[in-house]
Amino acid sequence: MLILSGILSAIASILLILSAAFYLRHFQKTKRQRKLTPFELTLSIVIQLAYVLFAISLLIRVFFG
Numbered sequence: 001m002l003i004l005s006g007i008l009s010a011i012a013s014i015l016l017i018l019s020a021a022f023y024l025r026h027f028q029k030t031k032r033q034r035k036l037t038p039f040e041l042t043l044s045i046v047i048q049l050a051y052v053l054f055a056i057s058l059l060i061r062v063f064f065g
Contacts, residue, residue, distance in 0.1 A: 017054070020047045 027044045030036060036044065 023047065
């Protein structure tokens with residue numbers, strides 16, 4: 001059961017990363033056409049920050065875990 005939980009968690013993480021990537025790409029396309037609304041700009045910054053934090057946690061897990 002613990003293995004199934006780990007697999008489901010990994011699949012969920014991958015889906016969240018992919019969906020955030022597509023959403024960030026959408027914001028970049030929209031930014032070329034018009035100015036982003038404050039909500040879109042905030043969401044874009046949060047997604048980019050989440051990518052940085054995910055990369056840092058992955059590096060910590062690889063080198064120290």
